[in-house]
């Protein structure tokens with residue numbers, strides 16, 4: 001299955017919900033707009049975005065006399081795409097660059113680091129991985145498997161070591177080897193655990209101070225988390241001042257709207273998306289293509 005099909009399949013829940021209201025058979029009446037707003041809220045877009053988008057679309061439909069399913073879907077997908085914060089500096093393209101990956105347990109950080117390392121190597125970018133998840137021995141082993149798969153060097157320390165020291169080590173190794181991209185995996189943690197968030201803030205500030213390259217902090221978020229994803233992202237942003245977001249598991253049962261809610265509310269760009277477990281299952285984010293898949297516009 002191609003990338004676009006995977007994304008379409010993954011976002012089918014949102015699309016099916018929209019299909020129900022788009023089969024209105026004629027009148028675009030008050031019920032239609034109410035149902036649209038409810039459906040967008042249910043699709044994890046959040047109340048604020050759902051209301052703004054519905055109000056704008058309603059005005060546009062009246063102004064431009066949009067009536068058909070096709071016209072309305074197109075206008076909706078364009079309006080939703082406009083909600084995304086545009087990408088300014090892309091930390092995986094604008095080199096040299098050091099990126100720290102943060103997020104809750106199981107969000108897909110390690111997998112994402114593996115995919116990005118592989119992508120960089122394929123583009124002949126000298127890249128090194130830092131394994132700063134020294135909390136779990138299995139995490140280091142897992143990252144090692146990804147590093148090997150991608151054919152990229154891993155710098156880490158034994159379980160229990162200070163994660164900030166791994167950041168020092170990997171930056172030193174990058175300087176020595178001439179690596180232009182440094183990808184650092186950190187231990188997963190709940191955004192509600194203030195001790196662990198403080199520890200992570202220290203890792204970030206040490207890395208920012210030590211790094212001769214620009215440092216970006218990227219939140220990896222599992223799209224299937226739903227609306228809780230927005231509060232997660234808010235907490236991480238408050239504590240670490242995020243630079244961007246990667247949304248994973250969009251091939252699963254995600255509703256997808258959380259990507260819109262986070263990007264708009266926190267004004268953070270979506271840098272990449274994950275659509276599967278294997279090394280090539282990820283993509284640059286294209287807001288238009290994403291919204292077409294979300295809305296079911298042909």
Ligand SMILES: Nc1nc2c(ncn2[C@@H]2O[C@H](COP(=O)(O)OP(=O)(O)OP(=O)(O)O)[C@@H](O)[C@H]2O)c(=O)[nH]1
Pocket residue numbers: 103104105106107108109110111112133139186187188189220248249250251252273274275276277281
């Ligand atoms: N379907 C799907 N699964 C994914 C994707 N990205 C990651 N996964 C799976 O999600 C699970 C967790 O991924 P990890 O990369 O280990 O997550 P992590 O954030 O590093 O987890 P911790 O080390 O516990 O913090 C694994 O089973 C991955 O295969 C994706 O885009 N799609």
